[in-house]
């Protein structure tokens with residue numbers, strides 16, 4: 099158990115007894131300087147090494163409040179490179195806020211984030227060339243066609259035009275968007291928007307891909323396609339960090355998982371170890387976030403039967 103009340107199952111973590119119940123309370127804010135005054139990040143080489151393991155994302159003391167609401171409560175986390183990492187948690191757990199801070203979209207109140215050994219807030223331009231992001235509430239240039247969007251993003255990334263066209267052709271083909279490539283994005287379905295968003299996130303061949311709910315609103319066929327693309331990407335040594343509520347999906351896709359609740363990390367490590375002896379990751383998750391045995395339905399004694 100760490101200072102944050104989490105279960106750290108990473109192989110580099112000290113040997114500690116594992117507790118599956120975690121206190122729901124929120125710790126007091128740390129005596130930390132604002133992110134802009136954070137101490138100089140150590141010079142970590144690109145293949146940052148933590149023991150034998152390369153670290154794709156290193157988070158220390160990350161904290162974010164919105165007024166009185168503490169969204170992320172001083173989390174520490176090492177996410178290993180070359181893995182499919184799932185960030186899971188109930189509604190309002192702080193997943194989107196965390197992902198936004200990991201990708202330089204939201205400035206933390208305090209704490210540091212390093213991605214492939216570089217401080218996200220000190221090297222923003224360099225970092226943005228190395229990561230791909232599919233954010234929540236994806237905003238796209240609606241009046242461009244899918245193809246135009248890819249071309250625009252590729253040029254922004256400085257890709258050679260011939261290479262950009264080659265990659266665009268392949269991505270549109272693999273993601274089954276070739277026939278819709280000249281349609282305006284505003285006319286795309288939810289699943290098509292996710293797919294074109296994923297294509298723009300992959301176009302520059304990033305080292306780490308951050309995806310907020312990538313499978314939400316995506317049909318099973320498209321989900322299978324996205325899954326195949328991501329598995330191939332991981333096999334090349336890249337890293338995917340994605341958030342999801344769908345535990346079965348996380349269990350089948352991710353070999354590493356971090357469980358969040360109330361702004362804190364409740365457990366993280368190899369998926370099989372976080373699941374432990376539980377029947378499934380879903381059951382382990384319910385136990386970790388303290389949701390088991392909550393008979394919400396029994397309080398709705400008026401519901402059903404149509405008696406008014």
Ligand SMILES: Nc1ncnc2c1ncn2[C@@H]1O[C@H](COP(=O)(O)OP(=O)(O)OP(=O)(O)O)[C@@H](O)[C@H]1O
Nearest residue numbers: 164167168169187188189190191192193194195196
């Ligand atoms: N811009 C904001 N202003 C005020 N409060 C916010 C803001 N963004 C997030 N919050 C609050 O921070 C907490 C964490 O929100 P966040 O969106 O990170 O959770 P989440 O785990 O992604 O939830 P969900 O699974 O429902 O998307 C919530 O209590 C939310 O109301």
